[in-house]
Amino acid sequence: MQKISPNIWALGWVSFFTDLATAMIKPLIPIYVVLVLNQGMDKLGYVLAITAFVSYVFRWGSGYLSDKYQVTKPLLLVGYGLSAIMKPMFAYTASWGGVAVISATERLGKAIRSAPKDVLISASAQSNNQGKAFGIHKTLDIAGETLGGIIAFLLLSWLGQSPEFIRTIFELTIIPGVIGVLILWFFVTDVVKKQNSAAMNQNKTSQNNRLFSFEPSLWPWFIVYFVAVFFMMSDAFMVVRGSEIGIETHWLPLLMVTSALTQTLISYQVGQRLDAQGAQFLLKVGLWAGVFSILLLLFQNTMAIILAFVLQGVFVVSTLNAMRARIGQSSQGKGNAYGVFYFGVALASALGSLVVGHLWEYMSAYGALVFSGVGLTLLLFTVSLLKRGLPSPQN
Template sequence: MKHINKNVIMLGWVSYFTDMASAMIMPILPIFVVIVLDEGMDKLGIIVAISTFASYALRLVSGYISDRYGIVKPLVVGGYAFSALSKPLIGFTQGYKTVAGLQVAERLGKGLRSAPKDVMIVQYIRAHASGKTFGFHKMMDIAGELSGALILFALLWYFGQSETVMRNIFYATFVPGIIGLVIVTFFVRDVPKPMTQSQQSFTLTQDDKKTIGALFFYFLFLLFAFNPSFFTMQAKAVGIATAVIPLLFVVSSGVQTLSSYIFGILIDRFGVKRVLAFSYACGAAAQGSLMLQSPFFTWISYVFLGLFTVASLNANRAFIAQSATNKGSVYGIFYAGVALFGALGAYISGLIWEHMNMKIALVYAFSGTLALTLFFLLMKGRHEN
């Protein structure tokens, strides 16, 4: 890790604790909504859609502010504060609308911090190490998810899976959330503010526009790929016990933790496109494994989900670092695109699942991701010939 700046390491620990808190609720939140609160899959789809979409404007705005005015760390700290305070409040909810509102608040926090945080990381990247740096940060991010999922499994296994236990777990996320907030507030240095920034006009360059155009294929892929909440409900549908479901997230997070830095090295050595091709193939394989409607293949699907998630995010973040001029704005547009297309995809999947059936929703996800993967491989092959 000699190539990694200490500020990036501290940001890694911030992400570790924040994602630990997220992972303590992510596997049980869909079950809490659909079974404990007795809401339908369409309501779960609405929660996922609006909470994902909620960060759309803030990601754009926070990225723009970072580039135009050089304000970075205050946005990052504010975003982590939103997330730390909103998760525990889910324990008090009695209906899907309140859950949706708190998830919106949490996503607003993520939207506020995401682009400025990547600007901070880029500022501290050492020469020829963008892939390694983002690989390290994502590794810490996913290690937090892994730890949170293991904590959740232990709590459910020991205390049971009652409504009271679930609500107490939501309350407990306050602890890791506050630890992450303290670290980012007191142990991460802000980036230097450009002396002439306020006197310059701002506009996206041609390099920025080309970079944004290249990202649209990833956005389209997210329109079909299942949100992790739908993976959870598929696992429940094939007979995997609630207490065991966190271990599925352990599998996905473990794969990401072990492979994230390796993918960073591969990006630096072989380029973004090859890693993206691999990630899309894994994304399609994850959806295809769910279609087999077997507990064994559901476990396999979480392996592929982990590979898709970590490889695609690392590759796209490194691509922006290498190609864009106004990196904060382009990161903001990237995360906004992820939010917009992910929200629309979740809404469509929820409607199909609730008003048709799970099998048709799975066909929608697999056919779309497979077709896009084949198209990407075809286009990549033509460009290399």
């Protein structure tokens, strides 16, 4: 872990506390919508789709603004601050529509901060340590998610599973959310403008002021990842699947903990693999994990569901870190690239949630799972058959 900037560690701790708060509510949203409010899986699909879709413009726009004005910290403060404020608001909703509105608004915070955060991590790391930098950040990110899921499980076990106690858990998220914002305010330095001021002066009338001014070789990578996100089953649907096979409600948050803990344990090693073997290798590993995760969900067995969440964690950390590091290796317009990347992820995940939710509600869980599994399998074989593989970074 040599030569890792304090900025990266500070950003990691910001994400730790923010994701701790997120994980306290994340498993409760499908529980609340489907099991407490007695809404259908199509309504959960609407919640997930609206949440992703509302945020997509800002994912793109924040990356563009980061490149154009060479600043990141102000965008991060707005993004993390909005998320911290909105999470407790779930306590005051009583319908799936209210959940959708609050969830979408809270996710705007993530949308605003996502691209600038990755730009700042990349700018704070040396060029040959991109994988390690993102790996360390992801480790702290997912460690917070793991602890948050455990806290949700303990609170559900101790307080009970009534709507009133679930709302209390929503309100408690204000504590870690505020801690994350304070760390960002006092300990994170905006280094992007300092590093790139010369380059901005040379290019201020060209690349950095155009929305698509990033390395063209990234487009095939984007397409592959967007298709993967479209077909990969959301963890919210996976939690409901666990409930369907008989897992008790208070145990459901631990399913997400299983995924988060997997990501925590392997994230740094994934970063090292990225630096040693390249992003394309890790992308394929992640796709294989996604295929087997969906396959295991077809079984009505608790251990199969747990293993499905383990492999879902492998999918997330491998594919996302591969993409983030690959963009970090590009020679121009990183903020724009991260923005377009998150734009596509939001759109693909929204469409995927709508399709899966409707298939699940109006066909069956098996129909939705087969759809996801076949799609991911075809994508994996398509990528594997490419003779030259996905394009390498341009010098």
